[in-house]
Amino acid sequence: MDFNLSQEEELFRRSVVEFAERYVKPNWVLVDDGKYPLINIVKRMSESGLLGVPFNSRYGGQDGSFTMSAIATEELAYADPSLATPVFYLLNTAWPFIVQRYGREEVKEEALPRVVKGVGFIGIASTEPQGGSDVASTRLEARRSDDSWSLYGEKNIVTGVSLIINDMDYGGFVTIARTAPPETRHRGLTTLLALVKKDGVVLNGFDYGSYEDIGRRGLATNYIRFNGLTVKESYTLGEVNAGFKILMEGFDIARVLIAAASIGVTRWLLDQSRDWIKSRVVFNKPIASYQSISFKYAELATRLEQARLLTYKAAWLTDRYFILNDSSVDILTVATFNAMAKMTAVELAVETALEAMRWFGGASYFKESNIARALLGALSYYVGAEGTGNIMRLIVARNLIGREVT
Ligand SMILES: Cc1cc2nc3c(=O)[nH]c(=O)nc-3n(C[C@H](O)[C@H](O)[C@H](O)COP(=O)(O)OP(=O)(O)OC[C@H]3O[C@@H](n4cnc5c(N)ncnc54)[C@H](O)[C@@H]3O)c2cc1C
Structure with missing residues (x-):
């Protein structure tokens, strides 16, 4: 067992961080306010070779993995906690991959290179x-x-x-x-x-x-x-009248990337909060000196680590099933882990954002603090996008307990 990223994955992560620092971080608030078009960032992503990571190189992709896609999604969410940039990225990775997996050759040749060039969604x-x-x-x-x-x-x-x-x-x-x-x-x-x-x-x-x-x-x-x-x-x-399973595969893939986005936004929230609770002095002491605050921070940081381990295990399983065709991994296992990861990471992001709002106090209620933007971004996945929390629980329960009783 090895908890490190491979050398290739670590180099990729660093290149995404560099990209995000340069093109995403300075613009995400402007994007959220409608003052800077997301498409400008998309074009930069294409120039930097970030699009189409798990696609086959025959279609302009990088023959990469969903682990790499998760790394990119996490780092993009850290740089844009409103989630517009990572959500564009993860949707335009998971769903074109379904076209690659089930589409006719001429359709793949038409669609996938356009996605990679940043002119298609x-x-x-x-x-x-x-x-x-x-x-x-x-x-x-x-x-x-x-x-x-x-x-x-x-x-x-x-x-x-x-x-x-x-x-x-x-x-x-x-x-x-x-x-x-x-x-x-x-x-x-x-x-x-x-x-x-x-x-x-x-x-x-x-x-x-x-x-x-x-x-x-x-x-x-x-x-x-x-x-x-x-x-x-x-x-x-795929085949006529056999579309349900194909769609579910797309959701399975998207969910692990959503979990990665939620990890990124949670990490951003905890980093912002650490600086704040150390510097905000109330009753002559930094508020981090009050254990009701520092213990909660410790708990959320621990849960972030748990959610990250679950998310990257889910990504590892997703690669085994969809990229490496490893027959020891079945689709039910992938669906179960990816639902667990989405449920855990999304709910953690929302809880962390609410806690951060409390730590920032009245200042958090105004857009200038940006914490609220992260909360509202994370909420999209909490209330529904790519499956609600209850539906994630239903998937896990059915796969572990059995459909006949759940
Ligand atoms: C920002 C955003 C972007 C989105 N983008 C897309 C998109 O690009 N494409 C797309 O297709 N959809 C998209 N969605 C929709 C999203 O996938 C749905 O909101 C989600 O699947 C839930 O469907 P619903 O909203 O109709 O809720 P419903 O299905 O009506 O569910 C309502 C409530 O009932 C609960 N519930 C339902 N069934 C059960 C059950 N069996 N057991 C327990 N509880 C249950 C649900 O958990 C939920 O709380 C997006 C949603 C948001 C918020």
């Missing part, structure tokens, strides 16, 4: 108005004609539609649609790559709108209504 469009947790109840309809699908229905919470429309040449979503009657539940769903923009041209057959996000405001959340968007048959991912 592939996100996830799964959540529907009747409830995002129950994917098997998906209603978005994919109607088949000769060589294409036409989509009808709504995905009501989708990150990145306006990003693609305004700032990208190319992009769309791994989406899941009903291709057999509703009573077939998860056995009647197909996963598709639904493009909304190609070669700089916005496609017909959908409309969309933006929400006013309370946090992570550099990367907007949208709704999208499909009224006949055409998806060529060749953009089907």
